[in-house]
Amino acid sequence: MLLVFFLMVAKSVHRIGPTEVGLVTKRFGRKLPDDNPIAFNREAGHQADLLMPGMRMKWWPIFTVTKFPWVQIQAGEIGVVISQVGRSLPIGAKSARYRTEFGTFTDLRGFISGGGEKGVQRPVLPPGSLVPIHPVGFLVITARHVHGLPVAPEFAALARGGKLVAQSFKLDPKQLEVAVIAPHGTTDVIGLVTTLEGEPLPSGDLASRIGAFDDIVALETDRAVTDAQVIDILMGTKNGLHNNYQDFQAFLDAGGRIGLQHDPLLYGAYLLNPFLVRVELVPMLVVNQGQVAVIKSFVGLPTLDTSGEEFKFGSIVAPGHRGIWQEPLRTGKYAINPRIYAAELVPTFILTLNWANAASQAHDLDARLEPIVGKSREGFIFTIDLQVQIHVPDARAPKVISMVGTMKNLVNEVLQSAVGNHFRNTLQALEAVKFIETREQVQQSAHTAVTRYLAGYEIETKGVYIQDVVFPDELVAVLTRREIANQERATYKEQQAAQTARIEMEKARGTADMQAELAAAQVSVDINGNRAQAREAQAGGDAAYTRITGQAEADRVQAIGLAEAKATEALGVARAAGFAAQREAIGEMPTALVAVAGAVAEGKINVVPDILVTGNGSSLDGLAATLMRKLSPAQDGQPG
Incomplete structure (x- = not known):
């Protein structure tokens, strides 16, 4: 008997380690209710009270004690708690309601008395947790282990095939790690949140925003509030109401609904229950200098067009309404949900588009543009490399996007056809040589036509430039021969000019060589000139003297002649009178x-x-x- 007593004492004393708990199982007693695997009133079965670390005694063979380690959550991991005891979940519920008095689920009696429910618990155990959790009352799933003893039929079935692991609950071990949102290299990202429990979304809504858009309605009554201020409120999140979805019970209590959430998660580390919250990383909206982002909103207040009756290309709305916002987003980084806000980046710098085989380096909008192929009046086929520069004013960007949809549509659908058809029509009306000779006029005409055309799309044209023209081979041959002839003519002229210059050079050289003689000759010329002037003066004096003396002599001779003539005339008259008298006699x-x-x-x-x-x-x-x-x-x- 003594031996049996010592044997009973030896089996009744249990040493519970410092990080262990002892699960007590009673072999004899009242039967437990069918829906409860744990005895709270000394019934037979697993007892609600655990043996804590130390030397503990439970009489054998009435009680057996099984040691279990405390639940320990490794760094970088979370622990998802599943209760195997408690009230049944309400119809449609996927997780159990949580109360703050439940703490970290170490008090099983408090959990049951507080109305704890079976199933997935909404909060998770954070990294570094080391807690004595009842192994039958709760299962704790981590990335490496599943703590606890599955007794619920659905969990027991999972354990029949072997040891329970995360995949047994259709979870990826990565989902049981701390959700970290950080830049991916040089790419900024945000976390889009989808919740798996809550009231359904109102009809027509795509995403849940706590409080809906009632705050935007209140702002619209204040005329002093600008569109930019409304956008700031929309971009701001209400994640503080539920600690960034980590307090899922607070999320539901604040009115959070199931499905895609309006507010994303920013950079940080988050303890998210994978049964209730899913996160998808997407790039953050980055608007660089020289760009604006036109926002197409699929959520918000009903569409209320602000563009006016003259605008017939869709609805332009105030921020907070469904439609294209009249105020674009300017330079900055925006944590905006791309599932419900589609952003179209519009370059506001001078945009250069190349109709060529080589695309622009600054953007890929002209990747599909090819050289323009046209035919002249005589049938020559031309290939033209063209460059067009356009500018979209930032304030007009929403209207531009409303008309064309995207910038790629603007280039590939609007500009490609307009510019290509203009040049094809121009070429068809001109002879090939005429086109070559009037290239500048053709370019100016194209600039005028494109400017007029794009003005209808609220776009400014800054330039149209013909970069290169590929001529047909037969035309190139003719032009080449003509150019060779022109070059030869120019060569001959240059040679002639060279020879003329050579003659002038030789003349200058001869002049230089004869400079001394030229100087002497010049002196001789000056001397002879002076002598000639002297002789001229002397001759002038002699002539004057001769003229004066001659005149005097002439006057004397004239006087003598006149006297002699008078005497002769008188003699003749006398003789005539005598002859007449003599003849008469x-x-x-x-x-x-x-x-x-x-x-x-x-x-x-x-x-x-x-x-x-x-x-x-x-x-x-x-x-x-x-x-x-x-x-x-x-x-x-x-x-x-």
């Missing part, structure tokens, strides 16, 4: 003979000729003939 013939005799006497008539001419007659005939000629009367009847 003696007749004409005798008067003539008297005159001849007088003339012979004065010596005016040679009686003996210088040359004696003889003929058949005597010398008297010659003398007689001479006398007869002298005596012949003059034609005017005057004596000879």
Whole structure:
């Protein structure tokens, strides 16, 4: 008997380690209710009270004691608690309501008396937790272990195939780690939250925002509030109401609903229950300098168009309403949910688009643009590389997006057809050579046409430039020959100019070489000039002297001549009067003979000729003939 007593005592004393608990099982007693695996009133079965660390005694064979380690949560992990005891969950519920008095679930009696429910508990155990949790009352799932003894039928079935692990509950071990939101390299990210429990969303809503948009309605009544201030409130989150979804009970109590959430998570580490919260990392909206983001909102207050009746391309709305916001987002980083707010980045710098095989480096909007192919009037096919520069004013960006949808649509659908058709039509109306000769005019015409066209889309045209033109081979051959001829002509002109310059150079060289002689010649020229001037002056003086003396002599001779003429005239008149009187007295013939005799006497008539001419007659005939000629009367009847 003594031996049996010592054996009973030995089996009844239990040493519970410092991080252990002792699960007491009673073999004999009242039967437990069917829906409760734990005895709270000394019934047979697993007892609600655990043995804490130390030397403990439970009489064997009435009680058995099984040691279990305290639940320890490793760093970087969380512990999800599943209760195997308590009230049943309400219909439709996926998790148990939590009360602050439940703490970390170490007080099983307090949990049951406080109305604890079976199933997944909403809070999780944080990293570093080391707690004595009842192994039958609760299962604790971590990334590496499942703590506890599954007794509920559904959990016992999971354990039949072997040891329970996270995958047994359809969880990835990564879901049982602390959710860390941090930049991915150089990419800023945010966490989009989807909750798996709560009241359903109102009809037509895509995401849950605590309090809906009642705060925006209140702001719209204040005329002093600007669109930018409304946007700040919308971008601000209400995550402080539920500690960033970590206090899921507070989330539900504040009116949070199931489904996609309006407010994302920012950088940080979060203890999120994977049965209730799912997080998806997406890039943050980054609006760089030289850009604006036009927001298309799919949630918010009903659409209320503010664009006016003249705008026929969709609805422009105030921030907080469904539609395209009239105020774009400017330079900055925005934690905005892209599932419910679609952002279209619009460049507001001078945007260069290339119709060429090489795309721009600053953007990829012209990746689908190709060189323009057109045909001239004669049928020559041209390939034109074109560059167009446009500008979208930031204040007009919402209207531009409302008209074209996206910037890619603007380039690929609007600009590509407009610009390409303009150049094809222009080429078709011109001869090939005419196009080449009037390229600048064609470019200016294209600038005018594109400017007028894009003005209808609220876009400014800054430039249209023909970069390169690929001509057909046959036209290139003709132009090449023409250009060669032009170049040869220019070469000949250059050669001619060179020879002319050479002549001038040789002349200059000769002049330089003869500079001394030229100087002497110049001095000689100056001396001779001076001498010529002296002689000219002397000749002038002599001429003047001669002119004066000649004039005097002429005057003297003229006076003498006039006197002699007067005397002769008087003598002639006297003679004429005498001849007339003589003729009257003696007749004409005798008067003539008297005159001849007088003339012979004065010596005016040679009686003996210088040359004696003889003929058949005597010398008297010659003398007689001479006398007869002298005596012949003059034609005017005057004596000879």
